Amino acid sequence: MSDVGQGDDGAPRVLFTDAAPVSADLVVGADGTHSLVAQHLAGGRTNSPAGIIGFSARTLRTDLSPGEQQRLGPRSGLAIGPWGAALYVGFLDPVGNAVLDAPELRMSVTTGPTYIWGAMFPESHATDSLRELRDGELQAALLGRFRQQGWAEHTLEVIARADPQSVAAYRFNAASTRATELAPWPAGRITALGDAVHATPPTAGMGAGAAIRDAAALLQHLGRVTDGDTTTAEAVNQFEAGMRQRGSEILTLAMRTVRLILATDTTLGAAATTVTTPILAAAARLRHR
Structure with a gap:
């Protein structure tokens, strides 16, 4: 879709770059x-931008050490540190979920106990530059930023052992409240x-x-x-x-x-x-x- 508007008859009209317009x-x-x-x-x-850059990925529970598996448990939580550093860890276990009983959904990426995490930092030139990185390079840079701010190494294990190809960066946008x-x-x-x-x-x-x-x-x-x-x-x-x-x-x-x-x-x-x-x-x- 390239644009939307109204036709001569007042009906909504959707324009496309590679197809004929459609009225509805x-x-x-x-x-x-x-x-x-x-x-x-x-x-x-x-x-408009909300002032935060987010980073997210997924980490299989089995890829974590036994100690960290026990500490995180089947819970979700948010930790906020000094200077705007925050880490949310959400637990997801889709096994037995009714929606996965549908055969066509068996290709779901997350099929076992997994931590879906999101790291957050205030938007700045430094965090903006991280958005240009990908995969393992972004993962390493993110770990480095948390370490610079003094986060304990065990709390960063969920980031360090994440699937590198799942790591992504994005800007938080927000409408008016x-x-x-x-x-x-x-x-x-x-x-x-x-x-x-x-x-x-x-x-x-x-x-x-x-x-x-x-x-x-x-x-x-x-x-x-x-x-x-x-x-x-x-x-x-x-x-x-x-x-x-x-x-x-x-x-x-x-x-x-x-x-x-x-x-x-x-x-x-x-x-x-x-x-x-x-x-x-x-x-x-x-x-x-």
Whole structure:
């Protein structure tokens, strides 16, 4: 898709670089953070950099030492250190998951107990340069940055033993947390959903789920059009009102963590984190005994 607009008859029209234009009754942009559809509707970008560069990959649980397997366990958690360094480790065991009973999904990359981790640093010239690296080179540079900041070697094992080809870097983008600033366009027969409207940093763990909720809500409202109870424009208007509220809620949660990470990237924030982190870590150990 290269652009979206309206034909002479007022119907939504989608343009392609390698195919003929297509007219439709309704166009829904689910094309992510850099959505062409949302940019067309809003007259510009619908999000901006949140100030953090993220790095992610996957590490098989069996590739970790027995001690680290026991320490991490079947849990997920986030550690935030001084100067904006943070590491999230999420546990995933898809074995027995009902969705994998479908034969066509047996090719899932993650088929055994795996830690899906995400490292975070404030955006800067140094972290921006890491985005140009790939695979093992990026993995080594990331480990080096954590070591420079004094992270214990055992906490970095999940990064060191990750699949090098799964390591990737990306920028966190975020839309406004204000509901009134989301989907800032009149309702019509072109709309958008998910990150195209409420681009959400992964710090809430709800971005994909919110997009699915958007799609389900849109279908529900459009069902009333089929029943003859409302028009398409009215259904889209009601859908967008609910989407604004949902988007605002998850963005508020996600940005709370983003702001916390950025707050440690100051002299005072780093000092406070240095003092409180050992206390919080000890409390977490006691809680999980």
